[in-house]
Structure formats: C-alpha cells, structure tokens
Amino acid sequence: MADPSTYRPRPGEVPDSPGVYKFRDASGRVIYVGKAKSLRNRLNNYFQDLLQLHPRTASMVTTAASVEWTVVSTEVEALQLEYSWIKEFDPRFNVKYRDDKSYPSLAVTLADEVPRLMVMRGPKRKGVRYFGPYAHAWAIRETLDLLLRVFPARTCSNGVYKRAQQVGRPCLLGYIDKCSAPCVGKVTPEEHREIVEDFCDFMAGSTAKFTRRLERQMQQAAKEMEYERAARLRDDIGALTRAMEKSAVVLPDATDADVIAFAEDELEAAVQVFHVRGGRVRGQRGFVVDKVEEVDTGGLVERFVEQFYLDGGNEVPREVLVPALPDDPALVQEILQVVRGARTALRVPQRGDKKALLDTVARNAGQALALHKTRRASDLTTRGRALQEIQEALELDEAPLRIECYDVSHHQGEEIVASMVVFEDGLARRSEYRRFAIRGVNGHSDDVASMHEVITRRFKRYLDERERTGEAGVDSTAGTGEVAAEGTPAGIDPETGRPRKFAYAPNLVVVDGGPPQVAAAQRALDELGIDDVALCGLAKRLEEVWVPDDAHPVVMPRTSEGLYLLQRVRDEAHRFAITYHRQKKTKTVRASALDDVPGLGDARRKALLREFGSVKRLREASAEEIASLPGFGPRTAEAVVAALHDGAPAAGAMLSASPAGVLVDDAQPAEGDQ
Structure with a gap:
C-alpha cells in the first residue's frame, strides 16, 4: 500500500485550469483517469486524510504511485480527452458500462x-x-x-x-x-x-x-x-x-428521444435505455457497471452519456431524458451537440407522459439489477474472497492480483501451440492474452518440453524489455516504481505511451497440468534467475493444485471460490489454445492429391474451391465442367479428375481450405510470439 503523500505534487505545481489527470500504479499502468474544471482544486481533494475519503477513492490513491496531468483549453476538450484515455488505457478504477446481455x-x-x-x-x-x-x-x-x-x-x-x-x-x-x-x-x-x-x-x-x-x-x-x-x-x-x-405508442408522433433510467446500490448500478423514434419505442438496451469510484446519479448519467454516444456507434436523438442532471449539464449538452451536429436537449421530465415512461424504464432497470445480482459470478466480494483463498492455500505474501495461465495444445504431436491468458483482480484481461507456436518440439508430443519453452520465451521477453529500457534489477513483481532513463514509468513504451508487450510479470503463474509441467515451468524460471513469481499447476483429472518441490497436492475444498477461479483461468487458457490450434489446422493441407498436378498452382486451386465449394463436389465434377472454368484447359481438367479419383483413396490424403478459400501447404514456418 502506497502513501499518497510520497507522490503528492508540490504546492504551485498543479495549474488552476481545465485538464485531464491520470493516476498510475507502481508498474506504470494507468488505474484512473479524470477531468476537472480546475486541476488544482480537484487533485487537492485526493490528497487529504484517508479517513475522509470514500473507501474506493482511498483504495485508488493508495494503489497509485504517481499522478500526472494534461492541460486543455476548454471543458469540452477535457471531456473528449478523458473519454479517449479511458478507452485506450481501460483503467481499473473508472466506471465502465458493459452490456448486460447481447441485444439483437x-x-x-x-x-x-x-x-x-x-x-x-x-x-x-x-x-x-x-x-x-x-x-x-x-x-x-x-x-x-x-x-x-x-x-x-x-x-x-x-x-x-x-x-x-x-x-x-x-x-x-x-x-x-x-x-x-x-x-x-x-x-x-x-x-x-x-x-x-x-x-x-x-x-x-x-x-x-x-x-x-x-x-x-x-x-x-x-x-x-x-x-x-x-x-x-x-x-x-x-x-x-x-x-x-408491435411498437407501443407512448408519446406524440414527433418525439425523438432516448429515455435513460438507473437502479443502483452502493457497489453496482444497472441502466436501461428506451429508444423512442416517431413516438414509438423502437428499441431497448441494458448495461451494468461496478461503482469503483464515488459517484452519484448525476455522475452516472454523465459517464453513461459520454461512453454511449462519443464512440459514434449510437445515434444521438433530439432529446435525452434522464433521472438526474450531471454537475455541468451545459457541458454534456455541448458534447452531444458536437456529436449530433445539431442541438440536443438533456433534461429531467417532471410530469406527463415522458415522466411516466421514465418511471417505466426505471422499473425495468430495477428488475435488471436484481437479475444481474442473482447471476453474477464475478461479484466484487466473491472475487476478493477467491483471491484471498488462493493466497492462503499457496502461502503467498500477497493476493495474486495478476494471474497468468499457460496451456499447450496439439493433435498427435503435430502443430503444437500454447496460450497465455491474463486475469487481473479475478477478471479476464483479454487485451493481454498471447499465443505461441512452439518451435523446438514439433514432430512429437512433449507437453513438458513445450511448457518449458513457452515459459522461457515469455519471461525472457520480460527480462529483455527491462534491459532494453535500462530499468534496474529484475523485480518480477514490477512493483517498485522504477522509471526508465527518460523518466517513463516501468512497463510503458516512451514513444507511444502504451504498455509494452510482456512488460508486466504476474503474481502467480498457473500451468495446465500436474507435477511434470510444474517442474518444467519452475526449471525455466530458475534458468532465467526469476525467483519471486509464485507457480502452481492445476491437474484436470482430480482438480488438484500442485506446487513445485512438493510430493503432495494442495487440497482446496470443492466449494472454494479460489478453486473455482483457478478452474476458470485454466479453462480460459485451454479454450484460447484450442482456438489457435484449430485456426492453424484450418490453414493446412497435408499430402494433397492435387499437389502433383502439372500446371495447378495456388490461384487455380483457389478458383476450384470457390467454384465447387468443397472437395467432395469437385470430385463429383466432370472434366468438361472443370475445363469450362476460366484458365482451365482440357488437359489440366483431365489431370485434376485423374488426381482426385486415382489419388483419393491414398492413406492420409486430406484437403482443407483456409477461411479465405486458399489451399495452403502444411509445411509452415513456426510463428513467433503473437
């Protein structure tokens, strides 16, 4: 836990002007983005007695290790910059709305x-x-x-x-x-x-x-x-x-509005949107959000309008009806006007049909929040308990806030690939998933050697990144707050300002497998000199948790939230590896009967597949049908027919196509880290 006084700006450093500010943790990751009419007044609010702060705000400032800001000319520019940074950095302490389900x-x-x-x-x-x-x-x-x-x-x-x-x-x-x-x-x-x-x-x-x-x-x-x-x-x-x-008539024919209502408690909020066009409800959407920062209903309205309309994916109507106005409604209306290109009214209906419709939307939001709570597997309390149970079971010094899991996939020892998935705070962070084409063990099935290779490659990249940027030491927790020579936080590319690939080390590495896979991963870490990353394996047969140099597994109760989280991480790694393996197999063709047909290159193979759709239909085609295609003569057509009929029964003959319809040779060079 960091002391906010260690990175508090000195008096007079923060300007009294509009701007956007970012809090970063010790690894350089952006954990919160905010905007302010006066940067000086807003930032001063964060550096007061922790007992006076909202619990979530206190958690944010003690997690952070630095703060920086950017001055802009107007509040509109500040709102736009804040939105773009939230979208780019995905800060963990910002309010982020997500669809509660996929609407058609x-x-x-x-x-x-x-x-x-x-x-x-x-x-x-x-x-x-x-x-x-x-x-x-x-x-x-x-x-x-x-x-x-x-x-x-x-x-x-x-x-x-x-x-x-x-x-x-x-x-x-x-x-x-x-x-x-x-x-x-x-x-x-x-x-x-x-x-x-x-x-x-x-x-x-x-x-x-x-x-x-x-x-x-x-x-x-x-x-x-x-x-x-x-x-x-x-x-x-x-x-x-x-x-x-089928579309209920609710308002006069000329009404063009979005009606937005919230249902909230201390931890979460649900929002429902009814799209009214021509006086009729033409659509409905729902979202849920974790209230990871102190925010009232007006603040939720501001955040929602910002995220819902600024990405350009949703039409801005003439009128937006909300249950409460944000602190600065004129600013939000100006943003909506910029997006729409015409004036948009943001207001709270007080009486009449529009107020009745808002009440109806609010009831829908209340039902959505109740339903979400009954279904939610990623509840904040549950996630916290799961991380604590893992910490206690594996005897870790701190809760594993960042977990990386690795799995190897192959088919009878061929096309071996591996996956790396990342969970932070108990939730999947898909932007940091990676996949590997195994280089050294193709041709025979060796999960242990494959696991050793993928762990070596991942952490060697991590060490190379630190050496390249001149970051001192090899602190695999990335939590000491070092900065590169140019003053850039650890793990951040100074040229782009984005996190570098493989720049962060996990608190816990999970491998899919038992003692052999765990031993191979531990050997890879030892060879690289990394001794402060926890490691365990999860065996599928009995869901046993194995740790290095221990003859007996760690026993976690079947009802344990910690074991459930490890299973979800392992299953996600398995899914990601299988998906990559199938993509590679789809692009290959082995021992194709068409390989030896004179004059038949990739372009003509593609033309055949596009015309007939499958090898089965191509095999049923006559030489005259093939010869009628552009670029095919009688001799080539007869050669294709002969190859398909004479060579079809050959053992192992298989023809497949890539998604684009291109027939591809199976002998592909091994890919690097994706």
Missing part, C-alpha cells in the same frame, strides 16, 4: 449491391443501418414476416443467394412473393434498392405515408374491378397495422 438488432446491409435484411448482434459494422436493438430476436422475425408482404426485400444469406443465381431458381420466399427475387432477375438491383429504402423509411417512423399510399392503390383497384389486387392491398395494410401495433 434489425440490420440492413446498405453497402451491398443487393442489400439484405437480417438479425444481427455484436458490434456495429460500417455500411449497415440498424433498427433497434430489440429485447428478443423472435420479435424482429415476426415483424419482418409481416413487413415482407409490403416490402419484399432479400433476407437470404450470401450462400443461398449465389446458389439461386447459379441454378436460376429463387428460394421459397421468392415463390410466395415475400422476396422480389433479385437473384434471378425478377427485379433489377436498382428496383430492389428502392424497396429496401422504403422499408428503412417505414422503420424510421414514416409509417403514415405508406398506409395512405396503399389505401389509394386499394381504392383505385376496386374502381377498376381488380378485386384480387384490392384484396391483396387490403391484407398489406393489415400487415402494416399489425407491425406498427
């Missing part, structure tokens, strides 16, 4: 030549227009099923679309008039895009004009005695009406 959206791929309507989750992509998000995917599909009667746009995948083009027949939706079938030329791409644009206008809230248009067409068809067409239009109007009824 209705996506329109406008960047495609023939746009597609589809359900999509995850991060937003460029060239795709989104509607929602919605609480359930089935709600999107029900709405789509109704609207495809009026807007028969394409919903099929790229594979189905290309197959329909090849065979010249549309899918079922094309036959029942729920798709305009651009795949077979029933409409041109330009006509199909017009249908899609009308669909987007309807989803954006312009519903009345389409209803009126269909009513006029229905009346005209009736006058012309085209009763079947009039009946069809009548059914289309009914479909539009039912689709509109």
Whole structure:
C-alpha cells in the first residue's frame, strides 16, 4: 500500500485550469483517469486524510504511485480527452458500462449491391443501418414476416443467394412473393434498392405515408374491378397495422428521444435505455457497471452519456431524458451537440407522459439489477474472497492480483501451440492474452518440453524489455516504481505511451497440468534467475493444485471460490489454445492429391474451391465442367479428375481450405510470439 503523500505534487505545481489527470500504479499502468474544471482544486481533494475519503477513492490513491496531468483549453476538450484515455488505457478504477446481455438488432446491409435484411448482434459494422436493438430476436422475425408482404426485400444469406443465381431458381420466399427475387432477375438491383429504402423509411417512423399510399392503390383497384389486387392491398395494410401495433405508442408522433433510467446500490448500478423514434419505442438496451469510484446519479448519467454516444456507434436523438442532471449539464449538452451536429436537449421530465415512461424504464432497470445480482459470478466480494483463498492455500505474501495461465495444445504431436491468458483482480484481461507456436518440439508430443519453452520465451521477453529500457534489477513483481532513463514509468513504451508487450510479470503463474509441467515451468524460471513469481499447476483429472518441490497436492475444498477461479483461468487458457490450434489446422493441407498436378498452382486451386465449394463436389465434377472454368484447359481438367479419383483413396490424403478459400501447404514456418 502506497502513501499518497510520497507522490503528492508540490504546492504551485498543479495549474488552476481545465485538464485531464491520470493516476498510475507502481508498474506504470494507468488505474484512473479524470477531468476537472480546475486541476488544482480537484487533485487537492485526493490528497487529504484517508479517513475522509470514500473507501474506493482511498483504495485508488493508495494503489497509485504517481499522478500526472494534461492541460486543455476548454471543458469540452477535457471531456473528449478523458473519454479517449479511458478507452485506450481501460483503467481499473473508472466506471465502465458493459452490456448486460447481447441485444439483437434489425440490420440492413446498405453497402451491398443487393442489400439484405437480417438479425444481427455484436458490434456495429460500417455500411449497415440498424433498427433497434430489440429485447428478443423472435420479435424482429415476426415483424419482418409481416413487413415482407409490403416490402419484399432479400433476407437470404450470401450462400443461398449465389446458389439461386447459379441454378436460376429463387428460394421459397421468392415463390410466395415475400422476396422480389433479385437473384434471378425478377427485379433489377436498382428496383430492389428502392424497396429496401422504403422499408428503412417505414422503420424510421414514416409509417403514415405508406398506409395512405396503399389505401389509394386499394381504392383505385376496386374502381377498376381488380378485386384480387384490392384484396391483396387490403391484407398489406393489415400487415402494416399489425407491425406498427408491435411498437407501443407512448408519446406524440414527433418525439425523438432516448429515455435513460438507473437502479443502483452502493457497489453496482444497472441502466436501461428506451429508444423512442416517431413516438414509438423502437428499441431497448441494458448495461451494468461496478461503482469503483464515488459517484452519484448525476455522475452516472454523465459517464453513461459520454461512453454511449462519443464512440459514434449510437445515434444521438433530439432529446435525452434522464433521472438526474450531471454537475455541468451545459457541458454534456455541448458534447452531444458536437456529436449530433445539431442541438440536443438533456433534461429531467417532471410530469406527463415522458415522466411516466421514465418511471417505466426505471422499473425495468430495477428488475435488471436484481437479475444481474442473482447471476453474477464475478461479484466484487466473491472475487476478493477467491483471491484471498488462493493466497492462503499457496502461502503467498500477497493476493495474486495478476494471474497468468499457460496451456499447450496439439493433435498427435503435430502443430503444437500454447496460450497465455491474463486475469487481473479475478477478471479476464483479454487485451493481454498471447499465443505461441512452439518451435523446438514439433514432430512429437512433449507437453513438458513445450511448457518449458513457452515459459522461457515469455519471461525472457520480460527480462529483455527491462534491459532494453535500462530499468534496474529484475523485480518480477514490477512493483517498485522504477522509471526508465527518460523518466517513463516501468512497463510503458516512451514513444507511444502504451504498455509494452510482456512488460508486466504476474503474481502467480498457473500451468495446465500436474507435477511434470510444474517442474518444467519452475526449471525455466530458475534458468532465467526469476525467483519471486509464485507457480502452481492445476491437474484436470482430480482438480488438484500442485506446487513445485512438493510430493503432495494442495487440497482446496470443492466449494472454494479460489478453486473455482483457478478452474476458470485454466479453462480460459485451454479454450484460447484450442482456438489457435484449430485456426492453424484450418490453414493446412497435408499430402494433397492435387499437389502433383502439372500446371495447378495456388490461384487455380483457389478458383476450384470457390467454384465447387468443397472437395467432395469437385470430385463429383466432370472434366468438361472443370475445363469450362476460366484458365482451365482440357488437359489440366483431365489431370485434376485423374488426381482426385486415382489419388483419393491414398492413406492420409486430406484437403482443407483456409477461411479465405486458399489451399495452403502444411509445411509452415513456426510463428513467433503473437
């Protein structure tokens, strides 16, 4: 625990102007980022009697070892810089909102030549227009099923679309008039895009004009005695009406607002957002956050608006309704105006329909917080207890705040790879995961030698980084607060200001395996002269915890939170290693029957795979079909057919493709540290 007085700025050093400040720990990692109208007044608040500080603030200033600041011209610049630094450094003591679940959206791929309507989750992509998000995917599909009667746009995948083009027949939706079938030329791409644009206008809230248009067409068809067409239009109007009824009408038609409400306790908060467009609730999202700093509801509003809108992934509406205003609402409104390009009102509704809707959103937030608490496996108290149990079981001097776990993966001794995963404060830190292609033991299965190699390579990189920057000593805990010759904190690249790869040593190394793997890892550490990193292994069979030079395992109760954390770390390392191993295997081809075909290079192999889709279909193709492809003559086609049919039964023959469809030779050079 550091004493804040040891790094408190001297009187007069901190300017009385707007700016952004960073607290760093002894290893140089940024642990907190904040902004201030007056840097001097704000920083003085941190360096007072610890008993007067909020417990989390006290924990932050005692974890930190230094503070630095950057002066800016305005508070708007300070808010923008603070957001960019929080996104870059991911400080552990800052409030960070995360989705409480993955919400689906209705996506329109406008960047495609023939746009597609589809359900999509995850991060937003460029060239795709989104509607929602919605609480359930089935709600999107029900709405789509109704609207495809009026807007028969394409919903099929790229594979189905290309197959329909090849065979010249549309899918079922094309036959029942729920798709305009651009795949077979029933409409041109330009006509199909017009249908899609009308669909987007309807989803954006312009519903009345389409209803009126269909009513006029229905009346005209009736006058012309085209009763079947009039009946069809009548059914289309009914479909539009039912689709509109699925979005509750809550506010006047011109209302364009996001309604945000919070439910919170001392440790956590849940937030719900209802997106109201055209007076209807068009989407809903939920987030949860650990309150790792002292913050009230107004502060939560400011942090949420900053993180939700500044990344550009969410549309800023004309109005944002919140339960409480931040300390400086004018500043937040100015930021929203910059992002939107037009004025946005940030206000607290006091009465009427908007206040009633805010109360409804607040009830949803309360239910979300209660549900989250029942499901949360990474509760702060639970994580703290798990780390304490590991410390006691392994007799460590301090709790293992940073745990690294290593696993080796291979298939019958070939394509051996290894993974390194990092958990800090009991939570996965995926940005610091690393993977290794084992160099020295390919060709035979040797988990022990592989473990020795990966531990050696990881910690040799750590030592090389310290030597390169001139950091004194080999303190593997990286907790002494040394700085490089240029004054840069340990572990930070002075050129980029970012953490260097492998710059931090863990408090605890966990290997997947028993005594042999633990002994190999310990031997690697001893050879490098590292003697202050704790080590243990977790054997899968009985979930035994092994430590070096001990003939008996450490017994941890099955109900132990510490054992559960070690299992999660081990399982994550195993998953990461398996994923990398499968990626490497996917890119390889061994003893391919096409290798010896004269004149058949990588480009033609790729063309064959792209055209036929699989080796099975290629084997069923005739020489005439292959010869009809561009770049293939009769002799090459006959050679391909002969190789596939004559060489197919050969033992071990296997053909696979990379994700890009390129046939690749299996003999790849060993990769370095990723």
